[in-house]
Amino acid sequence: MPDLTANCAGIESPNPFWLASAPPTNSGEQIMRAFDHGWGGAVWKTLGTPIQNVSSRFGAIHHQGSRGVGFNNIELITDRPLDVNFREIEEVKKHYPEHAVIVSLMVETKEEWKEIIARSIDAGADGLELNFGCPHGMCERGMGSAVGQEPAVNERITSWVKEYSTVPVLVKLTPNVADIVPHGLAAQKGGADGVSLINTIKSIIGVDIDRMVIEPRVGGLSTNGGYCGAAVRPIALHMVAGLARDPAFQLPISGIGGVTNWRDAVEFILLGSSSVQVCTEVMLRGYRIVEDMIEGLESYLREKKVDSVAALVGAAVPTFSEWGDLDLNHETVAKIDPETCIGCYKCMVACHDGAHQCIFPARDDSRVPIVDEAECVGCNLCEIVCPVEGCITMVEVDNGFTPASWNDHVGDGKTLRPKKGAH
Amino acid sequence: MKELPRQRTETLFTDRKGAYTRQQALVEAHRCLFCEDAPCTRACPTHIDIAGFIRKIATGNLRGSAGTIFESNILGRSCARTCPVEVLCVGDCVYNELGVPPIQIGKLQRHATDAAIEAEWSYFEAGAPTGRSVGLVGGGPASLACAHELRRLGHAATIYERHERLGGLNTHGVAPYKLKADIAVEEVDWVLSIGEIDVRTGVEVGKDLGWEELESAHDAVFLGVGLGADHRLSTPGEDLEGIVGAVDWIERMKTGQVDVSEVRSAAVIGGGNTAIDGVRELLGLGIERVTLIYRGDDSGRSGYDHEWDRAKREGASALWRAVPVEYEGTGRVERIRCARLDGDKRPTGEEITVDADFVLLAVGQAKLGDAIAAALSGVESEGGRLVVDESGALGRPGWFAGGDASNGAKEVVNAVAEGKRAARAIHEHLGGA
């Protein structure tokens, strides 16, 4: 059986699946139930000076019948008394010594950091996560993303924390920055043991077009929230991979953002995450999703003949290249399998209106469209719109040209194949 | 038009394909693949842009959705209920190829069109008056579609209908678990709301008004007369009480009351869709034993498989390869003596007797074309059907036809398509672009 245990920045857990700091980790009772379901770790809902929340707090994108493909919230950090939180952390650790309990923190002054770190460690925290990411409410008070967006402040506070902490420290980064790398490096300079990312993305989830008010509506007003859920995964993957491939960045990563199942989690692991955190999908479907995540990851590892999660971490990072190094002579064309084609002609309209006008109606009554391979640029659009799995494939063409990237071409004068579809 | 009585036997039936809730409609609409040059649209005789109207349901644009439907098919609301979608649009949904349940196009069409008519959204305006007038004989789907299109083109239209109400078989014939008369009549009113369609009910052209008289009153004529009365077979005993023509009985059931409370076992003679409708209607009214008697075998019946499958599920039985040779009983029919037939529909010499105290004759309806052709030079008929060219024109200048009278009895949707097509041809005939 493959080894599913995870070690992210020295924080160990029975599997790499952690609950992200959010409502699913509000209380000890919840976290113990989550551990019973199989979650390997949990990042406690951010602790600090307890706040008061608004109602309502959440909004969501429903797309073509699927509910909650994107999600946003305007809630703040914990609204429960600190004493209660610490008592519960202690209780959880007593009952679940093998599971990872990471305490997320957000306070202002150095004194406050000192005190809350001491209390967290006393309660039994296996690690700390510094919430430098919350993009709403807390940042207006100089915390959260207000810290994460300023590398110097990030570095300073991280170094204070490191001064007081005897357990590993993760810095949770905000995606609300132009380039994630300087922020990861700031955490590294401050002495962090690892980073976790992403927190939520500043967003307006929508407008109630009947009332003409932004959502989620608090009386007649709203405010920007933090975007998360399946829809943000590509942004999160990009930021995780951006840090993972940067030669100067050496810290372990806990990947977060839009993870809904084991496949998504594997993607984060392949791009350098040694643990993976989940919030929205659990809010939408409950702790029980982890059973399938564990099984799915395990059989994936078996199938790939990889014996541990650790061996998988970062396996796809080297494939994250620059555009200028991609092989311009690599050629693919679309092939339609006449056996499985159902004749919907979706590929044809997509290619005509959104690509390179090279799919045509069948000449007989088969309704299997015809691809003009000489014109096909291999963009994948037809394959993306095709409703039949495996019906359209992008096949490689041997065009006789040796590989040549743009950089090879401008640098060494390598020959590029003639352009296609540029009529 | 005369009001429908409230008390109608047909109201005992519930809808076979009920209305979608908004949520059900959204779920189904989102499944639609939005095909290009969609096979469903090709399969629809009125070529409704199906993917287009479904997408509008999905986005919450119900008004636009129904508009898309009506643009092609002004009787889209009754077609949503009456069309045998299994052999039309739904039958050609590409999902069938994928082994995935096809999109329920009829139910989605019903969702959009019901909403539109209930909200009284209006979509069409009459065209600028051309000063030309068209007489339409019959007030069924063919004439309604034709008249509406003529009004859009600015021509005056007068409908002559021998019944008290318009709608043709939508009002008088279609099985009530698909479409009830009140919905059909409501739709007629909605179609007429384009304005200035002159309606003359209770007028049978050829009897109450001469054909030539009609011709001289109008610049063009459209014949949407449908079919005539139920055939009878002149079988001995056919005049016993309890033996009635199916279309005639269905009409009474839909627009008034019929009493079958005393009937214990019924038989329906025939193998077409009217026969199967009769079987299902009798079963629906609580008659326990209903037997279809048909001279061919199961594979030879012309009624749709999906309808007969439902009838069987509802408890119908069938006697294939049999034909009544005598109805027996005193005063009222009690038994039917039938001859068994072989595969070529020839008597085998064997006989079988079926108990039945009620019999529906569903062996076809008279075709009206021959009589009209005899009365009007130039108009031709073939096997009782009026002969039209591909535009719907008859052999007499200015005369057009469509629907059951000329297509030999198809569906409501074909009548609508042909009525509209004829309107375009009439417009051209009258000098329009």
Ligand SMILES: Cc1cc2nc3c(=O)[nH]c(=O)nc-3n(C[C@H](O)[C@H](O)[C@H](O)COP(=O)(O)OP(=O)(O)OC[C@H]3O[C@@H](n4cnc5c(N)ncnc54)[C@H](O)[C@@H]3O)c2cc1C
């Ligand atoms: C029992 C039954 C069930 C059916 N079920 C379905 C179904 O479920 N789905 C479906 O799509 N189709 C069904 N059909 C077929 C469908 O009803 C017809 O194809 C359609 O109604 C034809 O329309 P039409 O306008 O041509 O004729 P009709 O609907 O028959 O209308 C013709 C009208 O002309 C009038 N008329 C005739 N002669 C004259 C005259 N000389 N002067 C004045 N008025 C005249 C008649 O009274 C009638 O109202 C069914 C038919 C029957 C008989």
Ligand SMILES: Cc1cc2nc3c(=O)[nH]c(=O)nc-3n(C[C@H](O)[C@H](O)[C@H](O)COP(=O)(O)O)c2cc1C
């Ligand atoms: C309702 C809600 C509350 C959240 N609260 C916190 C928080 O208190 N501290 C924190 O670090 N992140 C918080 N987050 C961010 C999540 O931990 C996570 O980083 C983000 O939602 C992306 O992951 P996901 O796509 O799996 O939801 C919150 C998210 C949501 C939806």
Ligand code: SF4
């Ligand atoms: S890959 Fe792109 S260009 Fe080629 S056929 Fe498909 S859609 Fe057209």
